[in-house]
Amino acid sequence: RSAGHHNDAPPYVVPPTFFKDLQGSADLEELWVTAFRQVVLADEIHFCGYRLPPEDMYARSVLRRAIRQNARERKKKEKPPAKITLVNPDSKNEVIGLMRTFLDRSVKPEKDRFEESRWGR
Numbered sequence: 046r047s048a049g050h051h052n053d054a055p056p057y058v059v060p061p062t063f064f065k066d067l068q069g070s071a072d073l074e075e076l077w078v079t080a081f082r083q084v085v086l087a088d089e090i091h092f093c094g095y096r097l098p099p100e101d102m103y104a105r106s107v108l109r110r111a112i113r114q115n116a117r118e119r120k121k122k123e124k125p126p127a128k129i130t131l132v133n134p135d136s137k138n139e140v141i142g143l144m145r146t147f148l149d150r151s152v153k154p155e156k157d158r159f160e161e162s163r164w165g166r
Contacts, residue, residue, distance in 0.1 A: 061101030077107055084111035085118060089128040091155070096135075097143045105147050112149045130155045 059073065084090060090112065097105060115127050129148070131141050132155040144152040 061098040061104065077103075081107055081111045084108065085114045087115060087127055089130070090115075091130050091132055092144065092152075093132040096140045097147060099143075109148050116149075126151060129153065 112129065119126060129152045131144055131152055138154070141152060141154050
Protein backbone atom coordinates (compact mmCIF):
# COMPACT_ATOMS: atom_id res chain seq x y z
CA ARG A 46 0.00 0.00 0.00
CA SER A 47 1.09 3.52 -0.57
CA ALA A 48 1.71 6.04 2.19
CA GLY A 49 -1.68 7.73 1.73
CA HIS A 50 -3.67 4.59 2.44
CA HIS A 51 -4.93 3.09 5.67
CA ASN A 52 -2.27 0.55 6.52
CA ASP A 53 -4.02 -0.26 9.79
CA ALA A 54 -7.41 -0.93 8.14
CA PRO A 55 -8.75 -4.44 8.76
CA PRO A 56 -8.62 -6.82 5.80
CA TYR A 57 -11.85 -7.40 3.93
CA VAL A 58 -13.22 -9.56 1.13
CA VAL A 59 -14.95 -8.08 -1.89
CA PRO A 60 -17.31 -10.76 -3.19
CA PRO A 61 -17.86 -11.29 -6.90
CA THR A 62 -20.74 -9.03 -7.89
CA PHE A 63 -22.16 -7.57 -11.09
CA PHE A 64 -21.01 -4.09 -10.12
CA LYS A 65 -18.18 -3.21 -7.74
CA ASP A 66 -18.56 0.12 -6.00
CA LEU A 67 -14.94 1.26 -5.78
CA GLN A 68 -15.65 4.91 -5.19
CA GLY A 69 -14.45 6.00 -1.80
CA SER A 70 -12.17 2.99 -1.48
CA ALA A 71 -8.72 4.14 -2.54
CA ASP A 72 -7.22 0.74 -1.71
CA LEU A 73 -9.54 -1.10 -4.10
CA GLU A 74 -9.18 1.50 -6.82
CA GLU A 75 -5.38 1.29 -6.56
CA LEU A 76 -5.50 -2.52 -6.59
CA TRP A 77 -7.50 -2.68 -9.84
CA VAL A 78 -5.45 0.06 -11.55
CA THR A 79 -2.25 -1.80 -10.59
CA ALA A 80 -3.66 -5.13 -11.76
CA PHE A 81 -4.63 -3.62 -15.11
CA ARG A 82 -1.18 -2.08 -15.61
CA GLN A 83 0.64 -5.27 -14.67
CA VAL A 84 -1.44 -7.42 -17.04
CA VAL A 85 -0.82 -4.92 -19.87
CA LEU A 86 2.95 -5.20 -19.29
CA ALA A 87 3.13 -8.96 -18.69
CA ASP A 88 4.97 -11.49 -20.83
CA GLU A 89 3.08 -14.28 -19.07
CA ILE A 90 -0.30 -14.24 -17.33
CA HIS A 91 -1.18 -17.15 -15.03
CA PHE A 92 -4.52 -17.66 -13.31
CA CYS A 93 -4.15 -19.76 -10.17
CA GLY A 94 -7.33 -20.73 -8.35
CA TYR A 95 -9.54 -18.23 -10.15
CA ARG A 96 -12.66 -19.48 -11.89
CA LEU A 97 -13.88 -16.23 -13.48
CA PRO A 98 -17.27 -16.17 -11.73
CA PRO A 99 -20.11 -15.07 -14.06
CA GLU A 100 -21.37 -12.51 -11.55
CA ASP A 101 -17.99 -10.74 -11.36
CA MET A 102 -18.47 -8.65 -14.48
CA TYR A 103 -16.10 -5.96 -13.21
CA ALA A 104 -13.17 -8.38 -12.96
CA ARG A 105 -14.01 -9.85 -16.36
CA SER A 106 -14.10 -6.41 -17.92
CA VAL A 107 -10.82 -5.24 -16.38
CA LEU A 108 -9.01 -8.47 -17.27
CA ARG A 109 -10.40 -8.58 -20.82
CA ARG A 110 -9.43 -4.94 -21.49
CA ALA A 111 -5.96 -5.45 -20.02
CA ILE A 112 -5.32 -8.64 -22.03
CA ARG A 113 -6.45 -6.94 -25.24
CA GLN A 114 -4.27 -3.91 -24.51
CA ASN A 115 -1.38 -6.27 -23.80
CA ALA A 116 -1.87 -7.89 -27.22
CA ARG A 117 -1.96 -4.51 -28.98
CA GLU A 118 1.18 -3.28 -27.23
CA ARG A 119 3.07 -6.49 -27.96
CA LYS A 120 2.03 -6.41 -31.62
CA LYS A 121 3.28 -2.81 -31.98
CA LYS A 122 6.64 -3.89 -30.56
CA GLU A 123 6.65 -7.00 -32.77
CA LYS A 124 6.73 -9.28 -29.73
CA PRO A 125 4.97 -12.64 -29.64
CA PRO A 126 1.66 -12.79 -27.76
CA ALA A 127 1.81 -13.14 -23.99
CA LYS A 128 1.50 -16.67 -22.64
CA ILE A 129 -1.82 -17.00 -20.78
CA THR A 130 -2.38 -20.12 -18.67
CA LEU A 131 -4.89 -21.48 -16.21
CA VAL A 132 -3.19 -23.52 -13.49
CA ASN A 133 -5.05 -26.65 -12.38
CA PRO A 134 -8.20 -26.34 -14.52
CA ASP A 135 -11.30 -28.28 -13.51
CA SER A 136 -11.66 -31.80 -14.90
CA LYS A 137 -14.60 -30.82 -17.15
CA ASN A 138 -12.66 -27.87 -18.61
CA GLU A 139 -15.54 -25.51 -17.87
CA VAL A 140 -13.29 -22.78 -16.48
CA ILE A 141 -10.90 -22.91 -19.43
CA GLY A 142 -13.93 -22.55 -21.72
CA LEU A 143 -15.14 -19.51 -19.78
CA MET A 144 -11.72 -17.91 -19.88
CA ARG A 145 -11.38 -18.49 -23.60
CA THR A 146 -14.84 -17.07 -24.21
CA PHE A 147 -14.66 -14.02 -21.95
CA LEU A 148 -10.94 -13.18 -21.83
CA ASP A 149 -8.90 -14.56 -24.71
CA ARG A 150 -8.99 -17.57 -27.02
CA SER A 151 -5.32 -18.28 -26.40
CA VAL A 152 -5.73 -19.27 -22.73
CA LYS A 153 -4.12 -22.67 -22.26
CA PRO A 154 -4.61 -25.11 -19.40
CA GLU A 155 -1.54 -25.87 -17.29
CA LYS A 156 -1.44 -29.66 -17.09
CA ASP A 157 0.23 -29.80 -13.69
CA ARG A 158 -1.84 -29.63 -10.56
CA PHE A 159 -1.17 -26.55 -8.46
CA GLU A 160 0.93 -28.51 -5.96
CA GLU A 161 3.15 -29.71 -8.83
CA SER A 162 3.42 -26.32 -10.57
CA ARG A 163 6.15 -23.79 -9.99
CA TRP A 164 3.78 -21.80 -7.75
CA GLY A 165 3.04 -24.73 -5.45
CA ARG A 166 6.67 -25.63 -4.83
